[in-house]
Amino acid sequence: MEQIIATVRAFTGALVVVPEPGSSFPEFAWGDAFFYYAPDGQMPQNIQPYGTIVTKNQPGDAVSDLDPPDRWRVNIHVDRATFRELTEEDPRALTRARDYTAADTVMPHPVYGALSWISVVNPGDRTTDTAMQLLRGAHDAARGRFARRHERGRSPGND
Numbered sequence: 001m002e003q004i005i006a007t008v009r010a011f012t013g014a015l016v017v018v019p020e021p022g023s024s025f026p027e028f029a030w031g032d033a034f035f036y037y038a039p040d041g042q043m044p045q046n047i048q049p050y051g052t053i054v055t056k057n058q059p060g061d062a063v064s065d066l067d068p069p070d071r072w073r074v075n076i077h078v079d080r081a082t083f084r085e086l087t088e089e090d091p092r093a094l095t096r097a098r099d100y101t102a103a104d105t106v107m108p109h110p111v112y113g114a115l116s117w118i119s120v121v122n123p124g125d126r127t128t129d130t131a132m133q134l135l136r137g138a139h140d141a142a143r144g145r146f147a148r149r150h151e152r153g154r155s156p157g158n159d
Helices: 003-010 078-087 127-153
Strands: 014-017 033-037 053-054 073-077 117-121
Touching: 003 014, 003 053, 003 127, 033 078, 033 127, 053 127, 073 127, 078 127, 117 127
Parallel strands: none
Antiparallel strands: 014 033, 033 053, 053 073, 073 117
16 A cells, blocks of 8 residues: 555655544545645645545445455546456446455446446555556546646636
8 A cells, every 4th residue: 555655646746645633634534545636735626536545444335345454445537448448347337246345356446436436455466557557547637637627727828
């Protein structure tokens, strides 16, 4: 987990938020990690992270069984084509039964799969490189969205 967080922190413009006990974040987020493209270092408002690491069961999301020690899950937003390539299903038509507790396996996110999120419980030898490549792609996509939003907000002469 620390390797993934350190790698994402090294991406240009990345902001990694890891809420700690006593912070202003809700208790269920403490110890988790949220990945944003934020070149100004400020947490974006009204923007979802492009990736997360969760370290425990969340409200409405317990099927990965993350409460036992040393279990965690990385979650990454990908485009539909990548989602189909990884899962052999369309995100909007998920029908295959899965064991969401399986470690080191790329699969649809158990709650947000329909929105093109994939997840990996405890990435290991089979999936760490894939997860890192997907996080790099998600970061680059977030950077592109950021650039488009800021280009639309500019008008000639406001440079």
